[in-house]
Amino acid sequence: MNNLRCVIIEDEYPARTLLKGYIEQCEGLELVASFKNPADGLHYVKTHSPDIILLDIQMPEISGLEFIRRLDKPANIILTTAYQQFALEGYELDVVDYLLKPISYERFLKAINKVRATHHSYSTPGSGERLIKSGHSVYRVRYSDILYIEGMREYVRYHTSDSWYMELVSLKHLEESLPFPMFKRVHKSFIVNIRYTNSLHTGYVMLNDQKIPVGQTYRDEVADWFNKNTIV
CATH class of the missing domain: 2.40.50.1020 (LytTr DNA-binding domain)
Structure with missing residues (x-):
């Protein structure tokens, strides 16, 4: 079975490093790209269609929620943020899960398993x-x-x-x-x-x-x- 291709879009270096480490620990995942600049990440996602996008909400230039609105088609998005109040707005945009910082590996794995539950169904629906x-x-x-x-x-x-x-x-x-x-x-x-x-x-x-x-x-x-x- 092919690995799920993951992209990290996060402007903070410590958070990118943490998520990179979690992906490396988790069997069946592959980190294919990591971006500090959300505009660069948006271009990559539109042209490569990764399986999972780990997306920060509060970033300069383009917020995570605006990032989602600019996508051409649904994607398996896991939001990451330090602020609880964005959770329901994120789900209005059909994200898979919402990880509140600091993110534990156990909570990260639970979010990944939600993607897997969808990905291994009879066909691949949108994340919502x-x-x-x-x-x-x-x-x-x-x-x-x-x-x-x-x-x-x-x-x-x-x-x-x-x-x-x-x-x-x-x-x-x-x-x-x-x-x-x-x-x-x-x-x-x-x-x-x-x-x-x-x-x-x-x-x-x-x-x-x-x-x-x-x-x-x-x-x-x-x-x-x-x-x-x-x-x-």
Whole structure:
């Protein structure tokens, strides 16, 4: 199997060095280019189409978010930044993951595994999509269209506004490949999309007009997630 080709676009030398080291440690990855100047990186990405782009947000001349808007086609982008407040805006642009500095190797690896989960599907969707195998069919579903996911023993059910899809996968395994903070597990049987959560209460979260239970062991973590990432 071919290595995933990685590009680093980061204006700070220590951060570029750290990410370079992580890529070298991780089997199946190959660093093909590294850029301090985002304009140079943008030209390279457009002409070479790498598999993974590790992209800083706050850079001179072109910010990471503006960089994404200038791309001609979707890419597997992992944002890196010291500032939490950019997370949801990044997910509006369909990034794979959001790494908050200082970045640990374990957190880096989790982000890479999200790319792998997409890359090794039946075909390669954009970074904002998931391919769901349901029965004998495969459906392309945008993450932004998924309201919540319900665990049903060895299956999960994806709920959208107008349909639902069953897939043979455990909720725990699925949780590891979903973009955070867009999705959060709130109960042993439920993962929700924060875009559709209206309010958080003791024991449940309102998702549009539906109550989704919040497990006791998840309550503090869910409250922290909700308070930091709610869109006003």
